[in-house]
Amino acid sequence: MLSGFKKFLLRGNVLELAVAVMIGTAFNAIVQSLVKDVFTPMLAAIGGQPRFEDLVLHVGSSPIRYGVFLNAVFSFLIMAAVVYFFVITPYEKLTARFSTPEETTLRECPECLSEIPKAAVRCSHCTAQIAPMTDDSRPAT
Structure with a gap:
């Protein structure tokens, strides 16, 4: 039973998937940092906010943190473009x-x-007699 589990873990596709998940996680951290620490501060400076994450819309007593949402959208777009x-x-x-x-x-x-198939001598749709194909892929005359 343990040997079957060992064989499963050592299959190539399981190891490749594990490596892909680890690299994807590390890449995600890089993209998140790029968006949070580089792009959104530039956009926030244009909009007059010192921190893009501080963009909040108050509806009644509930804050809607759309700056955090925009960070997530930018992260997705950058990752999709890179991929x-x-x-x-x-x-x-x-x-x-x-x-x-x-x-x-x-x-x-x-x-x-x-x-119709190349080898056909009669059309299956209209039943017309058709010249057979020659070796140079043209109908014989």
Whole structure:
């Protein structure tokens, strides 16, 4: 029973997930600090508040701390931008570079313009007789 647990913990995907969570947590702390200590003080200075977190709207006797909410929104936007521009975009470019284009197995029926298999000699939609495909992917004449 203990050996199964050990095998589970030593599987690659569990370790990769643990590392990803730890790096994500550390990265989150960096982004939170960037927003709280750099961006929001600059925005607060423009708005005339010494601390952005001190922005409060009082409704009756209840304070609504919208400055803290705006910090969270800025943190989310910065994290989403970093993930998109530094993870998603490079990954898509890399996969597009190394991927092979898929060979299509369909062609267009010359009579009804519906898609049919390349090897078909009769259209399944309009039942038209169709010339078989040759090796150079063009219909034989």
